[in-house]
Amino acid sequence: MDEQQPQLADTLEDVNEPKSSDVLLTAIREAARSFEPWYTQCDRIDKIYSLARSIGGSAVYQDPDFDLFWSSTEILKPAVYARPPSPVVSTRFAIRDPFLDQVSEMLERTLATTLDKACIDDVMKGVRDDLIMTGRGVSWLTYEDEEHQRVTVEHLEMRDFLHEPARKWAEVGWVARCAWMTADEMRDRFHEASGDAYKTASFAKRDDKHGMTDDSAKAPVWEVWSKTDSRVYWVVDGVDVLLDEEEPFLELDHFYPCPRPAFATLKRKSLVPVPDHARYESTLDQINDLTRRIYGLLDQVRARGLIAGGTDVSTAVETLLAEADDDMMLIPVPAEGLVGNGDPVTWLPLEMFANTVSGLISARQQLISDFYELSGISDIMRGASDAQETLGAQQLKSQYGSVRVREKVDALVQHAQGICSIAGEIICANFDGKTLLEMSLTKMPTDADIKKQITLVQKQETQAVEHLNGQLQVIQQQVAMQLPPPQPGAPQPQGVPAQ
Known part of the structure; x- marks a missing residue:
């Protein structure tokens, strides 16, 4: 008789022990493992962008006078994102209703105030930088009602956000964000739900990878929103029970308190990003190598000559090539060692150095052109207009220059729309009338x-x-005074009141 296979539940909870955190922690570890190659690649890109001299123990050449990767990134930034988003609220259809128009205007003003207080410009710049360099930008919205009603928008680092590995975003069953908390913060937040279970968490100090630069011991607490279970969980590594769980405290149409991440290029049939740097990394390495060789040869291009004297020829030539002092031009050698047409000075040939440097510069220029084509910088440069050009020429250049960055721009626009949509839902469901009137500066009768x-x-x-x-x-x-007095026995006129 065949052994009965265990039934797998389509849930993040343990069917046998509902309070256990094993299933959740296992799902988080598996998701992090699937993104680990991308994490490693992104760490390397960050170090190259930050002019790190060593990556993984090996030296990396970075020329501060010709940092092509940094310069191209700085060109892409303003081309992809120029100004903070401005929310627009209106009815789905063109309905002329004064009440709906006034409500839409009030919500639009409240959204604008909320995003301004949340420093939406800094959040969008963080999402933009991640989108350009790593291929994914993420933000997270939170509702706070401790002192006053407020919606906060946070930009999440790549390791502080996880989701279920899937082929497309519509198939993602859960998303999670990481918050680093101390023991005191965990006690205040989770003691009522799980007692002292937080004490067995894995606390760490000074984790530069996750931005922890102080000496406080913190543990990564994961807040998991499961669409499959319609529940919100809090778990931490090292604790075998759930810190807390509850129904979603925000009623959102798309369930998650975060919009769809701003993606660039993705691997086929997956949500694993492919950074653009991986496309032209070899080209940048070749450009750096040629630059290093060009500068090395230029250091050797100096006027050097040999005159009759008493020094060995080979030793004199080595001394000339190694000498960096421009004041030293001549060195004596035995007269019989000179080869020439009787000139008193025999100059070392420079044509070979000059031709080699010219060839390297031409090769490097071709590689730079190839890099511009791969990265889309050439299209942006072509789209740069001149103040003296006609309006038609400027419009054509603007359209042409935005072709290569249009996908990234659309991704950021969609991400900003998601932020406004979620913030609007939170405001409509949780803000009271007084807060709405104060934030929108709207005067409505009480x-x-x-x-x-x-x-x-x-x-x-x-x-x-x-x-x-x-x-x-x-x-x-x-009327009664103008009428004659009635005669005895005469009928009363119709329509005239009785005396």
Whole structure:
């Protein structure tokens, strides 16, 4: 009889022990392992961009006078992202409704104030830099209601964000963010839910890779949003139980409190980014190698000559080539060792050095052109307009120059729209009327103002009715005085009130 296979539950919880954190921690480790090659590649790119002299124990040549990777990145930054996003709120269809228009304007103003307080420009610049250099930029939104209602937007580093490995973003079943917390912070946050379980967490000190530069001991606490379970979990490495779990405390259409990451190039059928630097890294290495050789040869290009004297020829030539003093031009050698047409000075040939340097410079220029084509810098440079050009020429150049960066621009626009959408949902669901009015600087009547207006209208109505009744009585009296007195037995005229 075949052994019964265990049934795998489509959940992040342990079906046998619901409070266990093993399934969650295993899923986090597997996701981190799938991204580890990309993490290593991104660390190398960061060190190259930061002019690190050694990577992995091996020296890396970086010429501060010709840093092509840095200069190209600085050109791409303003081409991809120029100014902070401005939220626009309107109805889905063109409906002329004064109430909806006023509500949309109030929410738009509140969103603008919220993003300004959240320093959205710094967040978007962080997402932009990650998108250009590593291929993925991530942000996370949080609702705070301790002292006053506020929505914060954070830019997450690459190792502080994980999601379920999937082929496309629509198939991702959970996302997680990492927050480094001390023991005191964990006690204040999780003691009520899990007691002293946090004490067995793996605390660490001075982890430069994760931005920890102080001496406080912290542990990485993962906040996991599971769309499959419709639950939010908090776990930490070294603790075998859940620190806390609850239903989603934010009601969002797309469930996650983060928009879709801004992706550049992705591996086929996966969400693992491919940094652009990997495409032209070999070209940059060749350019650096040629630059080093050019500068080395230029150091040897000096005017040197041999004259009749008493020094060995080979020793004199070595001395000339090794001497860096430009004041030393001649060195004596035995007269019989000179080869020439009888000139008193025999000059060392410089044509060979000059031709070699010229060839290296030409080869390097071709490699630079190839790099510009690969990175899209050439298109951006072609799109640069001149103030003296016509409007049509400037528009054509602008359209042509944005072709290569359009995908990155669209990714950032979509990411900014996601931030505004999530922030708007949080504001509509959690902010009270007073906060909305204060943040939007909108003047709307309160209940007391409406009651006062109703009372005033009712009073005016009563006065108007009394005035009409008085006018009616006056008219009736005037009509009665103009009519002749009724004769005894005569019929009463129709429409005239009785005397």
